[in-house]
Amino acid sequence: MDNKQLHHSEQCIGVNDVARRQLLSGLALGAGAGLAMSLAISPLANATNRTTGTRIVVTAPTGNIGSQVLTNLLTSSSDAKIRVIVRDPSRLPAQVLDQVEVIQGSHSDASIMDQALEGASSLFWLCPPDSRAESVMSAYVDFTRPACEAIKRNGLGSVVSISALGRGTPMAANAGYITASLAMDDLIASTGVAFRALTMPSFMDNIARQASSIHEQGRFFLPIDGDLKLPAVATRDIASVATGLLLDPTWRSQEEVPVLGPEDLSFNEMARIMSDVLDKPVIYEQVSFETYKTGFVQRGMSDAMAQGLTDMAKAKNEGIDNALNRTPENSMPTSFRQWCEEELRPLILV
Known part of the structure; x- marks a missing residue:
């Protein structure tokens, strides 16, 4: 398929409707909007009736997004069976292990994927990039190839x-x-499976990786223009959209579903918000792309993967995340200020 074949979905439910219906259905996620075939129905609101006898497979269940998707599914009113693929089951909480079927291994393994997809209805797919991979294409495409063969076989x-x-x-x-x-x-x-690709800008949660420098130096660093306004999204909202889609068996076709935050902000604006929330001065400092890449290599990343991150940052600096028009349907509710108050502040002020 060429670079234009998947198209953007505009059939998303309004955020306020989703939040209200999630609360009414017992799934108080506090964020997100899922795709539905009818704007009158939340993908989560009637999950019990529509997911009876289904089995949902979750990859990367111990990661930031996957763990939230898993929690959402387990706390929903659906009776769908949940199966997880995980390398180390001990990383999952005991109460989670009691509620899921575990397939131990990597979701890059064809035999593991065949076990996981046998009798399954839907799959949450998240490719964890290998920091030591020989190329970004190997890390994403080659990693995913066995799963695609298993999708067709099963x-x-x-x-x-x-x-x-x-x-x-x-x-x-x-x-x-x-x-x-x-x-x-x-x-x-290319497998022909019904498919929704959730397309995201940068994650607000990535800022938390610089919690130490924010705490100790009052600074955070990236190679992107500090005055460039960009969208950013909280992973909680991504997980909510994914959950809604996984619990709705009625959709077909293949589409992209953009998942943006509520507003575009520059990193300088983010610094001012952090300063206010943390009650301490925080400054954004733009570094060179060379410095950015070198930092990853020094921390053990392969040159190819470090270059991949650098090329992505360059594309963002050139506006790749700004090409899509913001709409009420693709704008998620969690603001950067709210994320700072609820996620960043506890990390900094410990």
């Missing part, structure tokens, strides 16, 4: 994947991880 009904914005833009051909993510989506789509 007649899987649907896939929801985590991907990136940028399809159809001039920057997409040389955008590192973004380019590889879009190629991964095309590979999944």
Whole structure:
């Protein structure tokens, strides 16, 4: 498939309706909007009736997004069976292990994927990039190839994947991880499975990786223009959208579902918000792309993967995340200020 074949879905439920219906149905996620075939029905609101006898497979269940998807599924009113693929089951809480079927191994392994997809209805797919991979395409496309073969062999009904914005833009051909993510989506789509690729800008949660420098130096660092306004999304909102889709067996076709935050902000604006929430001065400092890449290599990342992150940052600096128009349907509710208050502040003020 070429870089323009998947198209953007506009059939998303309004955020306020989703939040209200989630609360009414016993799934108080506090965020998100899922795709539905009818704007009158939340994908989570009637999950019990529509997911009876289904089995949902979750990859990367101990990761930031996957763990939230898993929690959402287990606390929903659905009676869908949940199966997880995990390398080390001991990393899952005991109360979770009691509620799921565990397939131990890597979701890059064809035999593991065959076990996981046998009798399954839908798959949550998240490709964890290998920091030591020889290329970004190997890390995303080659990793996903065995799963795609298993999808075809097992007649899987649907896939929801985590991907990136940028399809159809001039920057997409040389955008590192973004380019590889879009190629991964095309590979999944080539199986013919019903498919929703959740396309995201940068995650607000990535700021937390710099909690130490924010705490100790009052600074955070990236190679992107500090005055460039960009979308950013909280992983809780991504997980909520994914959950809604996984619990709704009625959708078909293959589409991208953009998942943006509520507003575009520059990193300088983020610094001012952090300063206010943390009650201490925080400054954004733009570093060179060379310095950015060198830092990853020094921490053990392969040159190819470090270059992939750098190319992605360059594409974002050139506006790849700004190509899509913001709409009420693709704008999620969690603001950066709210995320700072609820997620960053506890990390900094310990």
